[in-house]
Amino acid sequence: MTTQFVSSTALIRALGLIACICGIIIVGVYEGTLDAVNANKKIALDRQIFKVLPGAKSVQAYDALPGGISPAGDHESPSGAIRFYAAYDATGKLMGIAAEGSSAGYADQVRVLYAYDPDKQVITGLGVITMRETPGIGDKILVDHDFIHNFVALDVALTSDMKTLANAVKTVKHGTKANPWEVDAISGATVTSKAVGRGINQSAAILLPRLVPHISQLRSKS
Amino acid sequence: MSTLISNFDEFMDGLWKQNPIFVMMLGMCPTLAVTVSAVNSISMGLATTFVLTASCLLISILRHIIPKEVRIASFIVIIATFVTVVDYSIQAISLELYDALGAYIKLIVANCILLGRAEAHAARMPPVPATLNAFGMGLGFTLGLLAIGGVREIFGAGKLFGIALFGPHFQPWVVMVLPPGGFFVLAGWLILFSGIRANKQRKIEAELALKGAKA
Amino acid sequence: MSQIELRTAPHVHAPRSVETIMFNVVLALLPLCFFSVWQYGLSSAVLILAVTATCLGVERVFSSQSGKGNTLGDWSATITGILLALTLPPNFPLWMGVVAGFAAMALGKAIFGGLGYNPFNPALVGRAFVQSAFPSTIASFIPAFAPQRFAEFSPSTLTMPLMIPTDNTAWIKAAGIDAFTGATPLARWKFENFTYTAHDFLSGAVTASAGETSAILILLCGAYLAVRRFMDWRIPVAVLGSAALVAWAFQLYNPAHFPSPLFVLLSGGLMLGAVFMATDMATSPVTPLGIWIYGALIGVLTIMIRYFGGLTEGVMYAILISNAASPLIEKFTQPRTYGARSKL
Numbered sequence: 180m181t182t183q184f185v186s187s188t189a190l191i192r193a194l195g196l197i198a199c200i201c202g203i204i205i206v207g208v209y210e211g212t213l214d215a216v217n218a219n220k221k222i223a224l225d226r227q228i229f230k231v232l233p234g235a236k237s238v239q240a241y242d243a244l245p246g247g248i249s250p251a252g253d254h255e256s257p258s259g260a261i262r263f264y265a266a267y268d269a270t271g272k273l274m275g276i277a278a279e280g281s282s283a284g285y286a287d288q289v290r291v292l293y294a295y296d297p298d299k300q301v302i303t304g305l306g307v308i309t310m311r312e313t314p315g316i317g318d319k320i321l322v323d324h325d326f327i328h329n330f331v332a333l334d335v336a337l338t339s340d341m342k343t344l345a346n347a348v349k350t351v352k353h354g355t356k357a358n359p360w361e362v363d364a365i366s367g368a369t370v371t372s373k374a375v376g377r378g379i380n381q382s383a384a385i386l387l388p389r390l391v392p393h394i395s396q397l398r399s400k401s
Numbered sequence: 402m403s404t405l406i407s408n409f410d411e412f413m414d415g416l417w418k419q420n421p422i423f424v425m426m427l428g429m430c431p432t433l434a435v436t437v438s439a440v441n442s443i444s445m446g447l448a449t450t451f452v453l454t455a456s457c458l459l460i461s462i463l464r465h466i467i468p469k470e471v472r473i474a475s476f477i478v479i480i481a482t483f484v485t486v487v488d489y490s491i492q493a494i495s496l497e498l499y500d501a502l503g504a505y506i507k508l509i510v511a512n513c514i515l516l517g518r519a520e521a522h523a524a525r526m527p528p529v530p531a532t533l534n535a536f537g538m539g540l541g542f543t544l545g546l547l548a549i550g551g552v553r554e555i556f557g558a559g560k561l562f563g564i565a566l567f568g569p570h571f572q573p574w575v576v577m578v579l580p581p582g583g584f585f586v587l588a589g590w591l592i593l594f595s596g597i598r599a600n601k602q603r604k605i606e607a608e609l610a611l612k613g614a615k616a
Numbered sequence: 617m618s619q620i621e622l623r624t625a626p627h628v629h630a631p632r633s634v635e636t637i638m639f640n641v642v643l644a645l646l647p648l649c650f651f652s653v654w655q656y657g658l659s660s661a662v663l664i665l666a667v668t669a670t671c672l673g674v675e676r677v678f679s680s681q682s683g684k685g686n687t688l689g690d691w692s693a694t695i696t697g698i699l700l701a702l703t704l705p706p707n708f709p710l711w712m713g714v715v716a717g718f719a720a721m722a723l724g725k726a727i728f729g730g731l732g733y734n735p736f737n738p739a740l741v742g743r744a745f746v747q748s749a750f751p752s753t754i755a756s757f758i759p760a761f762a763p764q765r766f767a768e769f770s771p772s773t774l775t776m777p778l779m780i781p782t783d784n785t786a787w788i789k790a791a792g793i794d795a796f797t798g799a800t801p802l803a804r805w806k807f808e809n810f811t812y813t814a815h816d817f818l819s820g821a822v823t824a825s826a827g828e829t830s831a832i833l834i835l836l837c838g839a840y841l842a843v844r845r846f847m848d849w850r851i852p853v854a855v856l857g858s859a860a861l862v863a864w865a866f867q868l869y870n871p872a873h874f875p876s877p878l879f880v881l882l883s884g885g886l887m888l889g890a891v892f893m894a895t896d897m898a899t900s901p902v903t904p905l906g907i908w909i910y911g912a913l914i915g916v917l918t919i920m921i922r923y924f925g926g927l928t929e930g931v932m933y934a935i936l937i938s939n940a941a942s943p944l945i946e947k948f949t950q951p952r953t954y955g956a957r958s959k960l
Contacts, residue, residue: 185468193468197475200459201482208486215493223496285926309500313575316752367752370926559778570779572712576749585723592727 228264228277231294231304235266235274241397243389248396261386265397266294273398275303276390280382284374287311289320293330293379295387297394301359302333302348302379310371317371326365326372334359335383341392344384350376411530415538421514422545422587423594428514432546433583435505439562442550444498445505446543448491450536452483452509457523457535464524476519477510484510514542552586553577634731637897638691640846644837645698645892651830656706656758657765659773666710668697670717678726692731696720699739699892703885703932704746707758707770707784711777712750719745736939737896740932747932753781755928757800762791801883802928805875817882831887838891847895854911855890855918856881862919874923886918889931899939906942906949913938913945 228238240251242260251262263278276297281290289312294304305320305327312318320326336345346360350373356363362379364372421427428449435445456479460467467475488506492499499506509515518538523531554560557578559571576582652660675693679686687693700720704713720742728734747754758770764787771782801812817831841847863880881887894900894914901910914934921930 185470190468190471193466194471194475194478196466197463197478201478204482205485208489212489212493216489219492219496313751316575367755567778570776572750572753572775572778572780574749575751576745579748581748588727 224264227292227306227308228266231277231292231306232266232275233304234268236269237267238277239265239267241265243386245389248390248393261382261389263386263390273297276397278382278386279308280375280378280380282374282378282381284310284312285317285370286313289371289374289378291375291378293382295335295383297391299332300334300336300391302330302335302383305330305375305379312368312371316368319365319368320371320375323365323368325363329356329362332359333362333379335379335387337387337391342388344380344387348376348380348383408530408533411534412537414534415536415541416544417541419538420541420545421538422542422549423590425514425517427517428512428542429587430508431505431512432549432587433580435502436546436550436553436583436586437557437578438501438554438560439547439550440498441501442546443543444491445502446539446546448487448502448506449509449512449514449542450539452480452487453515453518453535453539453542454532455483455486456480456515457518458528458532460519460523461526461528461531467524472520472524473516476516476524480515480519481510514538548590549583549586552589553582557582634692635690637846638695640841640844641695641892642691642698644841645695645702647833647837648702648830648888649698651833652702652706655760655765657762658768659758659765659770660706662710662769662773663704663706663708663713664698664701667701667704667713667717668694670714671697671700671721674718674721674726678722679730682726682730684730687730690731693721696725696738696742699888700742702888703739703743705754705757707756707772709753709772709775709781711775712746712753712781715749716742716746718742732898734898735943736936737893737899740893740936740939743932744936755800755803756781756784758784758788759791762788764790800928801879802922805879805883812879812883831882834887834891841891847891848900848907850907851895851900851911852890854908855894855915856886858912858915859886859890859919860915862916866919866923880919880922884918884922884929885931889918889935890914893931894935894938899942901942901946901949903946903949903951905951906945909945909949910938910942913941 225238229235241248241263242251243263244260261278263276265276266274268274276295277292278295279290279292281288283289287310289310290308292306292308293302295301296303307321310318310320312320333348334346335348337343338345344360346358348360348362350362350364350369351357352369353364353366362372362376364376415421419425422429422432431445431449436442456476459479460476463475463479484507487509491502491506518535522534526534551561554562555566556574557576558573559565559567565571574582577586649664652664671693672688676686676688679688697717697720700716701713704716708716720738723745724736724738724741725731725734753772756772758772768787770784771787772784775781801817804812838847838852842849842852860877860881863874863877866874867876875883890911894911901907914931917934917937918930921927921933927933
């Protein structure tokens with residue numbers, strides 16, 4: 180067998196040619212699809228927000244920082260900030276706040292989106308962004324009527340100094356809900372139910388003390 | 402005429418005789434991971450078909466330019482390019498589909514069908530048969546995924562292509578949408594096909610024995 | 617014309633065959649079946665019959681397909697069927713019982729080549745399949761000793777094939793049993809830190825599959841098999857002993873959180889698993905040291921899965937994992953041939 184020696188320049192030339200062809204293809208496709216991809220992402224998020232806040236017509240993203248709130252740009256949130264969304268009705272009046280909570284479930288992180296009503300200081304809706312819970316058990320949190328009913332008016336009022344939640348949101352065993360800040364777990368899907376309660380509690384405990392003192396900034400659409 | 406027939410053979414090769422899933426057992430990772438429903442299976446299959454066909458065409462065109470020493474690197478770059486193309490396109494077309502297929506779109510690049518076909522076929526063949534063969538392989542892969550995904554969706558959700566088959570009181574078989582279900586269904590199809598093959602073989606042998614006895 | 621058989625020693629003939637052993641295991645299982653029927657009535661009876669019939673049917677089809685003829689006479693399919701049925705809730709829908717039986721025989725046994733070639737205990741393969749297919753159904757129970765148990769089936773038993781099990785709530789209410797939780801002792805321990813006393817178990821005051829409520833009976837039946845040498849007594853001793861030992865160590869460490877060894881032995885399927893499933897001859901090691909290692913592995917794994925795993929009960933997977941490990945255990949515990957030098 181004869182060994183053919185190929186010069187390094189030939190190898191580099193060949194690889195360079197291929198890299199050029201591939202680069203052109205990728206850049207072309209990226210440019211071509213960028214707008215559609217971003218539009219799609221926005222639609223998906225809006226759809227979730229409109230689901231937990233029915234009747235909302237437009238949505239604006241904000242970042243909650245320790246010192247206050249500021250409108251979010253297209254870029255990533257600064258570190259330590261919590262992203263939330265203010266939803267407005269057709270007349271530009273604030274309908275509610277949507278924010279994300281996440282906590283470890285049975286299989287993976289359960290990420291939920293909850294709706295907050297600043298006037299009544301309660302959570303008024305729940306949607307799931309992602310989860311990988313056992314089908315037929317954990318994913319009951321989407322359909323179980325009793326469980327969803329927990330989030331019609333879940334109490335997340337702040338203490339009078341607006342520093343912490345007056346009562347931490349807590350998941351309790353099925354059938355033992357006694358207070359408006361408790362989440363009645365689904366029997367047989369306790370782990371997932373607890374993950375939802377914990378996710379909301381953690382997120383609300385940080386977000387609401389930052390948000391509520393400045394809620395007047397959001398009253399009407401900017 | 403003969404080229405036409407041989408081209409058709411190239412196409413049919415992957416579709417049936419050399420089916421990537423049931424005969425060559427290539428690309429098992431997406432086979433087990435994304436075949437939860439028929440729609441997912443078809444989308445994954447078509448995405449792979451596109452990447453396979455496009456990259457085999459390009460590799461076949463460039464086959465005299467690519468030196469032997471750097472062929473694997475070149476193949477992977479070309480395959481990765483088309484995977485990226487598919488990735489962006491699916492994101493642009495439908496986010497639901499993109500979420501359902503998840504990381505597996507990007508993992509098409511690691512699917513051994515692609516490198517395997519590039520190395521074994523496209524790098525040695527002119528563009529027309531290479532493309533046809535790749536297209537056949539891709540469709541064969543899609544068919545295999547659909548066979549698994551269909552069964553898993555029927556038992557796992559009581560549906561096929563999202564249409565309920567058994568009414569609202571159907572009890573889903575959770576195991577079918579979990580990874581073990583993929584193994585069970587794949588094994589079931591493999592047993593069926595090897596049973597058919599063994600039967601055929603037995604018939605041929607019996608015929609030969611009969612002929613031998615007559616002679 | 618008779619032929620003279622030439623054989624080497626020993627010439628002692630034991631009147632014992634696979635059939636004899638298996639038949640005696642079936643005999644030893646019958647009291648458990650009767651106990652289950654007495655506790656749960658008609659539903660339990662038809663479940664045992666349906667699962668066993670499915671196992672026999674699948675065995676028949678596969679054995680004739682593979683040209684082995686009729687292998688029902690070796691009783692192994694009967695054992696698989698009864699054992700499988702005893703691990704299921706007595707109110708398990710019949711159609712799911714049929715699925716379990718099919719999975720046990722087809723997945724657990726036939727595809728490996730039939731009796732003696734299966735690496736896993738077929739009954740447990742069947743149970744593992746339905747546990748992962750129908751996780752919520754397999755965790756819902758009816759109360760024992762419901763007054764109407766001999767007059768009517770539990771509603772879920774007669775669920776139409778492929779459909780969601782019918783709700784049992786009304787039936788349980790009609791039974792008039794107060795404070796019925798529907799959770800097994802292990803589930804109550806895991807999620808509520810509630811432990812039953814030994815008295816609760818022995819009087820049948822707990823909710824569980826038949827194999828969980830009849831510890832004494834299982835031990836008696838096992839003792840019969842062990843005394844007649846139809847079963848290796850070392851395996852159950854190793855399983856129960858190691859489980860009790862580990863449980864005892866955990867209780868010493870934190871008595872408030874971990875239950876007593878007695879609770880561990882009496883709850884769940886540990887007793888049934890140790891006596892009737894871990895001892896399956898095709899799937900356990902034969903070397904003397906290997907037997908002890910195998911048994912201890914099951915006991916320890918069971919406790920680990922129960923205490924630290926996501927599942928409430930670990931016996932099934934502990935036995936399946938140890939089944940998988942038994943060829944390896946045998947390889948490392950080969951006894952030295954008499955006169956051969958040990959490898960250094």
